[in-house]
Amino acid sequence: RGVQKFMEDITIVPTYVRGAFFAGRNENDVINMRIKDPLGNDIKVFEEQVEGLFYFNATEKGEYQFVFDNKNLLNPKRVSFAVHFGEATKTILKQHHVEPLAGQLIQIEVELGDLQVESKFSYKRQEIHYRGLRNTHKHLFLLTVVELSLIHI
Secondary structure: OEEEEEEEEEOOOOEEEEEEEEOOOOOOOOEEEEEEOOOOOEEEEEEEEOEEEEEEEEOOOEEEEEEEEEOOOOOOOOOEEEEEEEEHHHHOOOHHHHHHHHHHHHHHHHHHHHHHHHHHHHHHHHHHHHHHHHHHHHHHHHHHHHHHHHHOO
């Protein structure tokens, strides 16, 4: 059995904690992971998982533990672990953060629609112009053929 612990001292509450772990690429690379609060209570438990995502609000000051347990000593595991700590009141998006962004996205959608319509009109104008050039070239070619035939007569 191999147990690895990572500890983080949290001094500001509430603190929003989020992270992930990845133990391997196939089903045999399972590992157990527990997150414990300063009182020793399990916050999150992952039993025989290859990967896991977690997030929670740390509401107690103190040392939080991230405990990885490989019960199969004959099969060592390499685990990638990432965790981020931030003040919950400052890092979570609120409605007033999202509303201006939604308004900007609507404005971008309208402007893209206008641009698409303008592009279609431009394409049609260019197509009409090319059609006119083709007709002009056709007439010039016929005129040139007539002139050449008159010169050789």
